[in-house]
Amino acid sequence: MTQTKPSAYIRNGAGRLFRPIFAGILMLLFVLSGCEEHTPVPKPRGYPRVIYPEKAYKPFDASYCRFTFDMPAYAEVVKDTAYFDEKPKDECWFNLAVPQLNASIYCSYYPVRNRGDFDELVSDAFTMTNKHNVKASYIDEKTVHRPEDRVYGVVFEVEGAAASSYQFFLTDSTQHFFRGALYFNTRTRPDSLAPVIAFMKKDLDRIVGTLKWQ
Numbered sequence: 001m002t003q004t005k006p007s008a009y010i011r012n013g014a015g016r017l018f019r020p021i022f023a024g025i026l027m028l029l030f031v032l033s034g035c036e037e038h039t040p041v042p043k044p045r046g047y048p049r050v051i052y053p054e055k056a057y058k059p060f061d062a063s064y065c066r067f068t069f070d071m072p073a074y075a076e077v078v079k080d081t082a083y084f085d086e087k088p089k090d091e092c093w094f095n096l097a098v099p100q101l102n103a104s105i106y107c108s109y110y111p112v113r114n115r116g117d118f119d120e121l122v123s124d125a126f127t128m129t130n131k132h133n134v135k136a137s138y139i140d141e142k143t144v145h146r147p148e149d150r151v152y153g154v155v156f157e158v159e160g161a162a163a164s165s166y167q168f169f170l171t172d173s174t175q176h177f178f179r180g181a182l183y184f185n186t187r188t189r190p191d192s193l194a195p196v197i198a199f200m201k202k203d204l205d206r207i208v209g210t211l212k213w214q
Helices: 006-035 115-134 190-210
Strands: 057-060 067-072 076-079 093-098 103-111 136-146 151-160 166-171 176-184
Touching (some): 067 190, 103 115, 115 176, 151 190, 166 190
Antiparallel strands (some): 057 067, 093 103, 151 166
């Protein structure tokens, strides 16, 4: 009679015994791995591409205004015909529209007749800017002092989600008072507008730096 080697029997028997157990473990691991929650990875935020016009300037010298300045060559002068359903307080009310960037610079002029007029206009300019405090994270005030041209005033640079990110007023304190404010015709997030705002601020700085009374 041929005797089976014990070692061979034990080895083959163990293989038959553990094979189904091993397969079951593999199946369990496979099922568990399929049930794992995968944390979604947010995609980086994409911003619409903006095509900027080439920087260039031309003189603003409208006959209905009492001043001149350098305006963006890519802006259109749109004269105001109504203010809250009423006639503008002066014929020198207009917008500098930049359709390519969906932006407008609102401009308004007021004659100064006396000290009371001047004080009220300055107070109104600060009040208009302070209305943005609700959404603004910071307002930086810069003084304009150009005595050689009799031009004085304040520039307000507004940070945050305010409707207007740049406002200013310029005056000679005796006859002229001019206000300007930058607005965008969009509800786009402020962080995505930041490059466009920076682009337009250079144009506003140019206006403030070149304005001369007539």
